[in-house]
Amino acid sequence: MLDNLDKFKCLKRGPSGAINIDPLQRGGVLTPEAREAILEWADGYSVCDFCTGSLESIDSPPIREFVQDVLPEFLETDQVRITHGAREGIFAAMHALCERGETVVADGNAHYTTLLAAELAGLKVEPVPAGQEPHYRVDPQGYEEAIERARGKGEVVGMAVLTYPDGNYGNLVDPRTVSEICRREGVPLIINGAYSVGRMAVGAKSLGADVIIGSGHKSMASSGPIGVIGTSDELAAMIFRRSQLVPHKELEMLGCTLRGAGILTMMASFPAVVERTKLWDEEVEKARWFAGEMGKLGMDLQGDRPHGHDLMFFKSEILYEISKTAKKGRYFLYRELKKRKIFGIKPGLTRQFKLSSYLLPRDDLKMVLSAFEEIVSHHPKA
Amino acid sequence: MLDNLDKFKCLKRGPSGAINIDPLQRGGVLTPEAREAILEWADGYSVCDFCTGSLESIDSPPIREFVQDVLPEFLETDQVRITHGAREGIFAAMHALCERGETVVADGNAHYTTLLAAELAGLKVEPVPAGQEPHYRVDPQGYEEAIERARGKGEVVGMAVLTYPDGNYGNLVDPRTVSEICRREGVPLIINGAYSVGRMAVGAKSLGADVIIGSGHKSMASSGPIGVIGTSDELAAMIFRRSQLVPHKELEMLGCTLRGAGILTMMASFPAVVERTKLWDEEVEKARWFAGEMGKLGMDLQGDRPHGHDLMFFKSEILYEISKTAKKGRYFLYRELKKRKIFGIKPGLTRQFKLSSYLLPRDDLKMVLSAFEEIVSHHPKA
Numbered sequence: 001m002l003d004n005l006d007k008f009k010c011l012k013r014g015p016s017g018a019i020n021i022d023p024l025q026r027g028g029v030l031t032p033e034a035r036e037a038i039l040e041w042a043d044g045y046s047v048c049d050f051c052t053g054s055l056e057s058i059d060s061p062p063i064r065e066f067v068q069d070v071l072p073e074f075l076e077t078d079q080v081r082i083t084h085g086a087r088e089g090i091f092a093a094m095h096a097l098c099e100r101g102e103t104v105v106a107d108g109n110a111h112y113t114t115l116l117a118a119e120l121a122g123l124k125v126e127p128v129p130a131g132q133e134p135h136y137r138v139d140p141q142g143y144e145e146a147i148e149r150a151r152g153k154g155e156v157v158g159m160a161v162l163t164y165p166d167g168n169y170g171n172l173v174d175p176r177t178v179s180e181i182c183r184r185e186g187v188p189l190i191i192n193g194a195y196s197v198g199r200m201a202v203g204a205k206s207l208g209a210d211v212i213i214g215s216g217h218k219s220m221a222s223s224g225p226i227g228v229i230g231t232s233d234e235l236a237a238m239i240f241r242r243s244q245l246v247p248h249k250e251l252e253m254l255g256c257t258l259r260g261a262g263i264l265t266m267m268a269s270f271p272a273v274v275e276r277t278k279l280w281d282e283e284v285e286k287a288r289w290f291a292g293e294m295g296k297l298g299m300d301l302q303g304d305r306p307h308g309h310d311l312m313f314f315k316s317e318i319l320y321e322i323s324k325t326a327k328k329g330r331y332f333l334y335r336e337l338k339k340r341k342i343f344g345i346k347p348g349l350t351r352q353f354k355l356s357s358y359l360l361p362r363d364d365l366k367m368v369l370s371a372f373e374e375i376v377s378h379h380p381k382a
Numbered sequence: 383m384l385d386n387l388d389k390f391k392c393l394k395r396g397p398s399g400a401i402n403i404d405p406l407q408r409g410g411v412l413t414p415e416a417r418e419a420i421l422e423w424a425d426g427y428s429v430c431d432f433c434t435g436s437l438e439s440i441d442s443p444p445i446r447e448f449v450q451d452v453l454p455e456f457l458e459t460d461q462v463r464i465t466h467g468a469r470e471g472i473f474a475a476m477h478a479l480c481e482r483g484e485t486v487v488a489d490g491n492a493h494y495t496t497l498l499a500a501e502l503a504g505l506k507v508e509p510v511p512a513g514q515e516p517h518y519r520v521d522p523q524g525y526e527e528a529i530e531r532a533r534g535k536g537e538v539v540g541m542a543v544l545t546y547p548d549g550n551y552g553n554l555v556d557p558r559t560v561s562e563i564c565r566r567e568g569v570p571l572i573i574n575g576a577y578s579v580g581r582m583a584v585g586a587k588s589l590g591a592d593v594i595i596g597s598g599h600k601s602m603a604s605s606g607p608i609g610v611i612g613t614s615d616e617l618a619a620m621i622f623r624r625s626q627l628v629p630h631k632e633l634e635m636l637g638c639t640l641r642g643a644g645i646l647t648m649m650a651s652f653p654a655v656v657e658r659t660k661l662w663d664e665e666v667e668k669a670r671w672f673a674g675e676m677g678k679l680g681m682d683l684q685g686d687r688p689h690g691h692d693l694m695f696f697k698s699e700i701l702y703e704i705s706k707t708a709k710k711g712r713y714f715l716y717r718e719l720k721k722r723k724i725f726g727i728k729p730g731l732t733r734q735f736k737l738s739s740y741l742l743p744r745d746d747l748k749m750v751l752s753a754f755e756e757i758v759s760h761h762p763k764a
Contacts, residue, residue, distance in 0.1 A: 001455045005653035008452075009415040011443045011646060013422050014431070028426015033391040035424060040395050042420045042647070044410015044599035045606050049396070049725065061393045070390075073383045084466045084607070087636045095502075115627040116636050120477075125627065217426035217642055224427050224642030225466070245497040245507065254469045254498050260599055260606030262642070264393060265424070271387035343431065 015341055019364045022344030023167070023311045026358035027199055027219035030265060037268035038223055041261040048259055053248050055256040055263070056081060066267050074274065075212050076203025077230030081240060081250075082258045082266075086194040086215040087113035089229035090161070092252040093190050093211045094121040096239040098158030105146040105157055105187070107138045107173060109166030114192065123158065126150040134302045134315070136169050140177035147185050157185070163192045164207065168354065169303030170195070170311030179208025188235065194218045195311055197228065199358065201277045204230055211235060216262065221269035226262040276359070283310050286365070287357045293369050297376055302352075310358035320351035322379040333375065340371045397723055401746045404726030405549070405693045408740035409581055409601035412647060419650035420605050423643040430641055435630050437638040437645070438463060448649050456656065457594050458585025459612030463622060463632075464640045464648075468576040468597040469495035471611035472543070474634040475572050475593045476503040478621040480540030487528045487539055487569070489520045489555060491548030496574065505540065508532040516684045516697070518551050522559035529567050539567070545574045546589065550736065551685030552577070552693030561590025570617065576600045577693060579610065581740065583659045586612055593617060598644065603651035608644040658741070665692050668747070669739045675751050679758055684734075692740035702733035704761040715757065722753045 020026070030038070041047065041061075050060045056067045071080040083089040090113065094104060100122035106114050108130035118125050126149060128142035143160055150157050160182045165172045175191060182189040190211040196202045197214030198221070204212040211231045217224025231239060240250050249255040287310045291301040298318040301307060319333055326332035334347040345353045357365055402408070412420070423429060423443075432442045438449045453462040465471040472495065476486060482504035488496050490512035500507050508531060510524035525542060532539050542564045547554045557573060564571040572593040578584045579596030580603070586594040593613045599606025613621055622632050631637040669692045673683040680700040683689060701715055708714035716729040727735045739747055 001452055002656050005452065005656060007444060008448060008649040008652050010418065011422070011650070013428060020431075022431060024427045024430050025425065028428075030424050030426075035421065036392065038420055038424045038605075038643070039417065040393070042412050042417060042605045043407065044412075044604065045406045046395060046410075048406050049402075049404060050729070062389060066390060070383055070387065084470075084639075085641070088466075091636060112628045112631060113637055116625050116631055116633060119625055119627050120633050120636065222426065223420075223424045225640060225644075226642075243498050243501055245501050246494045249494060249498055251498060251502050254473060254502065255495055257466075258607060259467070260608075260644070261420070262607075267390035268393070270390050274384050274387060347432070 014343060018341040018343050019360065019368060020344045021342065021355040021357070021360070021368060023354050023356035024218065025344065026310065026356040026360070027195070027221070028217040028224060029221060029359070030223060031221050031269040031272045033268040033272070034221055034223070034265040037264040038261050041264040045259050046261060047263060054250065055259060061264060061267070063263060063267070066270070070270070071228060072230060074203070075197065075214070075228065075230035076205035077212060078233040079236040079240065080228055080230040081253060082263055083227040083229050084257055085217065085225040085227040086192060086213050087117055089213045089227050090114060090190065090192060091117035091120055092229065093213075093231070093239055094118055094123060094159060096241065096252050097188060097235065098123055099156070102158035103150045103155040104159045104161060105143060105150065106161040107163050107166065109136060109138055109168055109171060110161060110163045111167050111192065111194070114161050114163065124155065126155070126157070134300065135305065136171060136303055138171065138173045140174050140181070143178050143181045144185070147181070147187060157187050160187050160189045161192060162189060164202070165195050165309045165311065167195055167311065169313045170307065170309030171303045172308045175207040175209065195309065198273050199277065199283070199310070200280045211239070216266045220266055220273050222266040223262050226258055226266055283358060284308055286362065287312060290357045290365050290369070294372065297369070297372050299372065310356045311354065312356065313352065313354050315352045316350065318376055318381065321381040322376070323350040326379055332379070336375045337371060340367070342368055342371055396725060400723040400725050401742065401750060402726045403724065403737040403739070403742070403750060405736050405738035406600065407726065408692065408738040408742070409577070409603070410599040410606060411603060411741070412605060413603050413651040413654045415650040415654070416603055416605065416647040419646040420643050423646040427641050428643060429645060436632065437641060443646060443649070445645060445649070448652070452652070453610060454612060456585070457579065457596070457610065457612035458587035459594060460615040461618040461622065462610055462612040463635060464645055465609040465611050466639055467599070467607040467609040468574060468595050469499055471595045471609050472496060472572065472574060473499040473502055474611065475595075475613070475621055476500055476505060476541060478623065478634050479570060479617065480505055481538070484540035485532045485537040486541045486543060487525060487532065488543040489545050489548065491518060491520055491550055491553060492543060492545045493549050493574065493576070496543050496545065506537065508537070508539070516682065517687065518553060518685055520553065520555045522556050522563070525560050525563045526567070529563070529569060539569050542569050542571045543574060544571065546584070547577050547691045547693065549577055549693065551695045552689065552691030553685045554690045557589040557591065577691065580655050581659065581665070581692070582662045593621070598648045602648055602655050604648040605644050608640055608648055665740060666690055668744065669694060672739045672747050672751070676754065679751070679754050681754065692738045693736065694738065695734065695736050697734045698732065700758055700763065703763040704758070705732040708761055714761070718757045719753060722749070724750055724753055
């Protein structure tokens with residue numbers, strides 16, 4: 001096995017000039033500055049040359065200023081740390097703020113990693129159920145009911161999580177209402193902004209979050225895995241508490257997290273990321289236009305109407321009907337799109353699929369629409 | 383603050399043509415193949431396009447084959463997972479295999495992150511003390527005494543950790559003796575090979591480890607942070623157990639870890655990494671030669687004699703004496719080396735410092751030796 005390793009060298013990602021509509025990918029495409037940064041800082045532990053004890057205190061490159069001054073302003077928090085990603089930030093907050101055996105209340109559309117983080121921290125999860133199709137809405141008042149439900153079972157509610165927006169439908173639950181409920185009930189609210197921080201102008205204060213989580217690779221044009229966690233001084237004293245055995249190191253971070261190039265890509269992209277959040281309304285408008293056109297072709301947008309995010313979930317009985325008799329069966333859609341250099345809809349899906357229009361020029365989106373139109377018109381229905 | 387962000391773009395790492403002797407950096411320098419890979423796979427979540435549920439099952443790029451077939455052979459284990467780094471792997475193993483309140487026995491030269499991982503997992507640490515200078519040796523028999531000592535206090539010993547080699551002195555404790563003691567005492571042994579896996583031909587079976595940990599950015603020519611954890615099927619069933627709430631995801635990994643370019647750099651470098659482990663004896667010989675020459679200049683190698691690793695810790699009364707009256711005081715050594723484009727000894731250190739000769743040509747090391755010789759001869763002692 002160890003004699004035949006050349007296959008692991010020179011692997012290519014995909015054809016150039018392709019259009020990628022995968023929601024996982026759109027917000028993580030590097031800026032030209034970040035592409036320069038990643039090559040410059042690619043080697044191993046490259047940011048640690050001038051470390052004096054912690055990642056966030058490195059002056060050269062200016063990680064200290066970025067993490068201690070700039071990101072807190074951006075996230076409207078007192079303190080920020082860099083994490084390995086959104087899920088790792090959520091785990092750190094849950095593990096630090098909750099006692100084992102307590103319960104976390106989370107929206108029914110939460111990313112699966114919210115459940116994993118809770119389980120790994122020894123916590124139970126009380127869901128705020130999402131409604132039926134086509135909207136799959138989470139009612140913010142549901143947080144009050146879920147907290148009461150859990151307490152009615154004798155459980156201690158240690159935290160609430162709101163996924164803003166969720167990663168399935170791109171739904172945006174009113175965070176202020178959730179926040180007011182949580183404040184009234186004395187439950188800290190953590191907002192998972194993996195699909196908002198770096199896309200939308202959001203911050204902990206305006207959302208009413210006690211802890212805000214972001215994802216570098218999902219929405220901050222950074223090379224993954226990387227994320228951010230921001231919080232108040234009060235909660236920071238617990239989440240970022242120092243170790244008792246190694247007193248100058250932060251326990252929950254295991255000392256340091258992003259000891260490599262990823263943090264430099266986040267920094268290099270950051271000026272552009274700040275600018276792009278100011279153009280969010282245009283992205284929403286574009287997504288609505290795209291969804292409208294898709295609707296005319298028989299693909300029905302699910303989730304919020306009007307839609308408020310580039311992440312879109314479609315259902316399509318037409319494509320499903322075609323797949324029943326098409327060559328390659330349910331893989332026909334993936335193949336047909338691939339032929340046209342369009343990627344990002346998971347192989348095998350036809351009846352329902354997700355995509356994102358984020359930062360794609362309208363001309364590219366028109367090519368995507370033409371592709372769907374062609375595919376539908378050229379294939380006989382079952 | 384958010385108006386003046388251009389400083390975060392176009393940051394440079396250091397002058398070209400410099401010699402870097404930082405032990406953190408030597409084993410993490412990317413191969414040319416890995417430099418190609420990082421640019422190709424730099425964007426966000428770039429490896430997740432063809433994911434069917436977990437990082438380790440991705441066929442394109444061939445992560446499945448690399449993690450499920452190749453790495454287990456390399457590490458002599460049944461199963462391997464990719465982690466965010468050595469410390470995160472150690473935490474996962476401790477958290478999964480030990481109950482809160484138990485005790486971990488660890489060598490006195492262990493990296494500080496071993497203590498953090500134990501503390502974060504709710505465990506106590508019973509050290510196997512290192513001896514006095516100049517050798518700082520950890521006696522493998524000390525593991526038996528430490529286990530007995532802990533048990534004498536009524537503690538349950540859940541795990542033993544051996545750092546092989548340690549990151550301060552590059553000392554190599556006989557792992558087979560430690561392993562036999564642990565087996566006899568019924569304590570699983572985890573070997574932290576952050577400075578051996580990828581440098582030396584080591585594997586769990588030959589070392590006698592139940593769990594083996596490696597670091598991509600320290601010793602596998604990978605862009606950090608990234609690491610590996612390997613173990614038997616028996617322990618894998620616990621460390622890599624599935625979530626109860628999300629049954630197809632591994633709990634301790636929070637689903638997936640290295641969802642980005644780092645894993646592709648590890649794969650691209652791997653053929654060269656396998657080859658370089660075969661040349662380890664030459665690296666040791668070179669380190670011994672270098673340490674001998676340093677000795678002639680008044681810098682005394684600490685740790686194992688004969689030395690068995692490229693990581694070297696020196697003490698130098700001469701440089702310390704010079705620093706007392708030198709311009710820039712204790713920063714003079716850093717400045718003098720920097721003038722000669724030699725980096726990697728921490729600013730401010732003179733009386734004792736670490737460096738590594740790993741993969742440096744002898745000509746570069748001769749330039750380092752000349753630099754020290756010049757610095758000593760040109761400066762008056764206090």
